[in-house]
Amino acid sequence: MNWIAVGTLSDVPRRGARCVATPQGKIAVFRTAEDQVFAIEDHCPHKGGPLSQGIVHGAAVTCPLHNWVISLETGKALGADEGAVRTIPVRIEGERLFIALEALASRAA
Amino acid sequence: MTEKLVIIGNGMAPGRMLEHLFEQAPGLYQVTIFNAEPRVNYDRIMLSPVLSGEKAFEEIIIHGDGWYIANGITLYKGHKIVAIDRAAKTVISDHGVTEPYDKLVIATGSVPFIIPVPGHDLPGVLTYRDLDDVQAMLLAAQSRAKAVVIGGGLLGLEAAAGLNSQGMDVTVLHVMPTLMERQLDPAAGYLLQRAVEQRGIKVITKANTQAITGKSKVEQVELADGTIIPATLVVMAVGIRPNATLAKDAGIAVNRGIVVDAGMRSNDPDIYALGECAEVNGQVYGLVAPLYEMARVAASQLAGNEAAAFVHMDTPTKLKVTGIELFSLGDFAEGEDRQEIVLRDAAAGVYKRLVLRDDRIIGTVLYGETADGAWFNDLKKKQTDISEMRDTLIFGQSYQGGASLDPMAAVAALPDDAEICGCNGVCKGKITGAITAKGLTSLDDVRAHTKASASCGSCTGLVEKLMVLTIGDKYNPAAVQPMCGCTTLGHDEVRRLIKAKDLKTIPAVMQELEWTTSCGCAKCRPALNYYLVCDWPDEYADDYQSRFINERVHANIQKDGTYSVVPRMWGGVTNAAELRAIADVVDKFEIPMVKVTGGQRIDMLGIRKEDLPAVWADLGQAGFVSGHAYAKGLRTVKTCVGSDWCRFGTQDSTGFGVRIEKFMWGSWTPAKVKMAVSGCPRNCAEATCKDVGVICVDSGYEIHFAGAAGLDIKGTEVLGLVKTEDDALEHIVALTQMYREQGRYLERIYKWAKRIGIAEIKRQIMDDGEKRKAYFDRFVFSQKFAQVDPWSERVSGKDKHEFRPMASVGFAQAAE
Numbered sequence: 001m002n003w004i005a006v007g008t009l010s011d012v013p014r015r016g017a018r019c020v021a022t023p024q025g026k027i028a029v030f031r032t033a034e035d036q037v038f039a040i041e042d043h044c045p046h047k048g049g050p051l052s053q054g055i056v057h058g059a060a061v062t063c064p065l066h067n068w069v070i071s072l073e074t075g076k077a078l079g080a081d082e083g084a085v086r087t088i089p090v091r092i093e094g095e096r097l098f099i100a101l102e103a104l105a106s107r108a109a
Numbered sequence: 110m111t112e113k114l115v116i117i118g119n120g121m122a123p124g125r126m127l128e129h130l131f132e133q134a135p136g137l138y139q140v141t142i143f144n145a146e147p148r149v150n151y152d153r154i155m156l157s158p159v160l161s162g163e164k165a166f167e168e169i170i171i172h173g174d175g176w177y178i179a180n181g182i183t184l185y186k187g188h189k190i191v192a193i194d195r196a197a198k199t200v201i202s203d204h205g206v207t208e209p210y211d212k213l214v215i216a217t218g219s220v221p222f223i224i225p226v227p228g229h230d231l232p233g234v235l236t237y238r239d240l241d242d243v244q245a246m247l248l249a250a251q252s253r254a255k256a257v258v259i260g261g262g263l264l265g266l267e268a269a270a271g272l273n274s275q276g277m278d279v280t281v282l283h284v285m286p287t288l289m290e291r292q293l294d295p296a297a298g299y300l301l302q303r304a305v306e307q308r309g310i311k312v313i314t315k316a317n318t319q320a321i322t323g324k325s326k327v328e329q330v331e332l333a334d335g336t337i338i339p340a341t342l343v344v345m346a347v348g349i350r351p352n353a354t355l356a357k358d359a360g361i362a363v364n365r366g367i368v369v370d371a372g373m374r375s376n377d378p379d380i381y382a383l384g385e386c387a388e389v390n391g392q393v394y395g396l397v398a399p400l401y402e403m404a405r406v407a408a409s410q411l412a413g414n415e416a417a418a419f420v421h422m423d424t425p426t427k428l429k430v431t432g433i434e435l436f437s438l439g440d441f442a443e444g445e446d447r448q449e450i451v452l453r454d455a456a457a458g459v460y461k462r463l464v465l466r467d468d469r470i471i472g473t474v475l476y477g478e479t480a481d482g483a484w485f486n487d488l489k490k491k492q493t494d495i496s497e498m499r500d501t502l503i504f505g506q507s508y509q510g511g512a513s514l515d516p517m518a519a520v521a522a523l524p525d526d527a528e529i530c531g532c533n534g535v536c537k538g539k540i541t542g543a544i545t546a547k548g549l550t551s552l553d554d555v556r557a558h559t560k561a562s563a564s565c566g567s568c569t570g571l572v573e574k575l576m577v578l579t580i581g582d583k584y585n586p587a588a589v590q591p592m593c594g595c596t597t598l599g600h601d602e603v604r605r606l607i608k609a610k611d612l613k614t615i616p617a618v619m620q621e622l623e624w625t626t627s628c629g630c631a632k633c634r635p636a637l638n639y640y641l642v643c644d645w646p647d648e649y650a651d652d653y654q655s656r657f658i659n660e661r662v663h664a665n666i667q668k669d670g671t672y673s674v675v676p677r678m679w680g681g682v683t684n685a686a687e688l689r690a691i692a693d694v695v696d697k698f699e700i701p702m703v704k705v706t707g708g709q710r711i712d713m714l715g716i717r718k719e720d721l722p723a724v725w726a727d728l729g730q731a732g733f734v735s736g737h738a739y740a741k742g743l744r745t746v747k748t749c750v751g752s753d754w755c756r757f758g759t760q761d762s763t764g765f766g767v768r769i770e771k772f773m774w775g776s777w778t779p780a781k782v783k784m785a786v787s788g789c790p791r792n793c794a795e796a797t798c799k800d801v802g803v804i805c806v807d808s809g810y811e812i813h814f815a816g817a818a819g820l821d822i823k824g825t826e827v828l829g830l831v832k833t834e835d836d837a838l839e840h841i842v843a844l845t846q847m848y849r850e851q852g853r854y855l856e857r858i859y860k861w862a863k864r865i866g867i868a869e870i871k872r873q874i875m876d877d878g879e880k881r882k883a884y885f886d887r888f889v890f891s892q893k894f895a896q897v898d899p900w901s902e903r904v905s906g907k908d909k910h911e912f913r914p915m916a917s918v919g920f921a922q923a924a925e
Contacts, residue, residue, distance in 0.1 A: 006916040015654040018915035033628045034442040050670040053658040055631040058443035062631035064658040071445040
């Protein structure tokens with residue numbers, strides 16, 4: 001896997017997210033209250049809302065546009081809604097965060 | 110043949126290793142130890158009780174001098190090894206001793222992190238690592254002066270408690286929002302902070318140390334926000350890192366620590382490493398249990414058993430501060446495949462959380478009552494399927510195997526003199542007696558007759574159970590709509606309890622009101638944040654992560670993820686300079702859409718998030734501030750031109766509208782508030798469908814409220830007629846404050862008014878001058894903290910991270 005450094009843990013606020021711009025669109029990197037880190041496509045399966053802008057609770061985020069709740073672990077919509085976003089592998093080394101970019105390239109191909 | 114075993118370091122791990130080794134292979138090695146500290150092996154974990162005075166150094170010695178003699182060990186005390194010569198297979202000490210080895214064990218432990226702030230090398234700045242540090246702290250404590258401990262983790266808190274019990278005035282600085290965040294979730298961190306503070310230790314979280322200053326020794330610590338804390342002693346306890354320099358200089362593989370295989374062997378087959386300096390499978394360890402496991406493995410390997418291997422294990426963390434019970438184990442993060450069981454007992458200060466996956470415990474946080482920690486640890490280690498005992502698991506081992514719990518049975522079994530309502534001292538007999546004697550059937554009746562549950566309300570559940578027990582089905586509990594799935598309490602109860610119990614942070618609310626999730630959800634968090642902002646304007650630190658995106662970035666998100674920006678135009682009045690500035694911004698940032706809003710101002714749509722601070726900077730230059738078009742707060746005050754221009758105008762409606770807006774902007778409210786002032790009953794500003802409206806008449810100002818022109822259409826109610834503009838302002842402000850204090854989050858004024866009753870609102874605002882004045886004063890007080898232009902704050906750099914991507918990656922590959 002092609003691990004790309006995207007920054008450090010402290011770049012992402014707790015219960016918040018930051019974006020990583022890539023040629024295939026934005027990836028949202030989330031950090032939970034308990035310092036778990038997840039990365040998913042920044043694109044709600046419902047109407048494409050920027051999930052990185054939502055409220056983070058537990059290991060889920062609520063989309064800012066229409067309140068779909070998306071699991072950060074599986075990328076799937078929770079509750080009655082159906083849909084999923086792609087999850088991107090994340091690795092933490094000490095303070096540093098990496099995402100797997102090859103997964104991106106393979107989608108483009 | 111006896112081989113020569115040399116050990117660098119004399120801490121707990123090599124000490125334990127030798128015990129195992131002598132047991133398994135007595136006489137196999139001739140052992141030499143070099144100890145940089147001038148003493149024998151002691152129990153480093155017990156340094157905290159030595160610091161607090163609960164133990165003497167002699168009591169924490171593991172191996173006395175006699176043990177070394179009995180085992181034929183040569184111990185060089187106060188000898189630091191300065192080099193390893195792997196070719197010659199010797200080590201060299203700073204005192205010039207050269208010692209040959211057949212096998213070498215490196216156990217150099219760790220070194221404390223020193224934050225490289227200015228002044229970190231001043232006399233009086235200590236770390237917390239060994240007995241010398243403790244003795245230096247004890248010496249400093251004799252002055253009974255002020256100490257600052259930097260670091261709110263395990264070590265820092267133990268140091269703080271020790272110094273505190275030595276009579277020092279201690280402040281703990283912690284850079285994260287909650288204490289011990291690596292071991293505790295925020296709820297337990299909150300309880301811990303409260304307990305630490307109750308001992309008289311001050312705690313400052315989110316504290317960013319900027320400098321330590323003083324002439325010839327420490328005098329004060331300065332934080333990034335300008336806070337200055339006087340101190341004669343500063344203890345840095347922010348963390349440790351493996352001490353692997355010696356190994357690295359000798360060319361041994363070092364990553365974070367000395368890299369060893371599962372047999373604790375480095376890339377040099379004759380050199381082993383163990384303890385805090387060793388890195389095995391990419392992990393380094395700092396707690397004693399895994400270090401002792403390393404010792405067992407290393408001993409077996411040295412004894413010739415090459416199958417011995419280190420296996421990762423989770424170790425429970427405990428805080429060694431007398432009177433604070435704390436236990437943390439494993440993985441307690443949330444996740445979809447995980448479930449949690451949370452028990453909160455606010456009165457007893459108990460918080461327990463079990464994290465389960467596939468009916469097995471994977472993590473535990475216990476606070477206040479940790480007796481079952483060992484049992485939970487055992488269940489976790491054995492991966493026991495807990496589905497059978499799931500309902501009572503959290504109550505602990507002693508509850509298992511018994512009958513399942515009937516909450517009614519417990520209440521029924523209470524004696525008549527058991528106190529139910531602590532606030533008003535009401536016992537069970539009095540409540541059941543009153544219910545029977547007076548034929549009470551509602552909770553309000555019981556409150557009125559007995560005062561039970563009439564103060565803080567925390568006994569409401571008990572009182573309701575007593576009513577069911579006494580009158581059965583005749584009691585029909587009023588169904589309270591819970592705020593969200595995280596609690597059974599409704600908005601009103603939560604608001605009441607926030608005030609009654611002095612709750613001033615979101616974790617405090619969740620703990621004291623026994624939330625069933627660890628960090629809430631997107632429904633309750635923004636509501637709680639508003640309630641706390643409203644109730645404690647001067648004390649509560651706004652939690653931006655609990656705000657919706659619009660309020661977090663001070664702009665309105667659009668369907669394509671871009672934002673719209675609406676500057677304030679006071680009362681809808683503008684001028685050529687402002688319009689020119691807007692036109693320039695539109696050109697410069699190629700803003701695709703400009704639109705006049707229903708609230709008499711100009712909306713610029715389609716702005717990229719990254720551009721927002723620059724757009725605001727340009728608008729700010731022209732004097733614009735945020736229009737709060739995104740806020741659950743005061744939006745617009747729409748006006749007509751009034752007596753200045755209009756031939757029908759009776760008062761200066763434009764001027765009054767501007768005055769209201771300038772007085773009230775920046776205030777947060779349960780839902781958005783839109784106002785209007787019309788200069789005559791022709792009502793060109795459409796004031797009679799607003800949240801608050803004013804119709805000017807010859808005799809004064811008619812104040813309207815509770816209108817709606819959205820999902821519902823509703824004309825306003827008349828609050829009353831007042832004579833002067835000053836009076837009108839006071840009434841409007843008081844009304845808004847009453848709504849701010851009582852409204853449920855996202856409940857517009859017209860819905861709140863329907864719930865409270867128009868008559869009651871009129872009574873409090875029109876008839877009760879004292880109440881009105883009090884509401885007015887509370888609003889004015891809160892405005893002191895609210896009237897800060899969020900745009901200019903962000904232009905000056907606040908929350909920079911919100912507006913920039915963290916990184917841009919992969920574009921080069923894409924170009925190929």
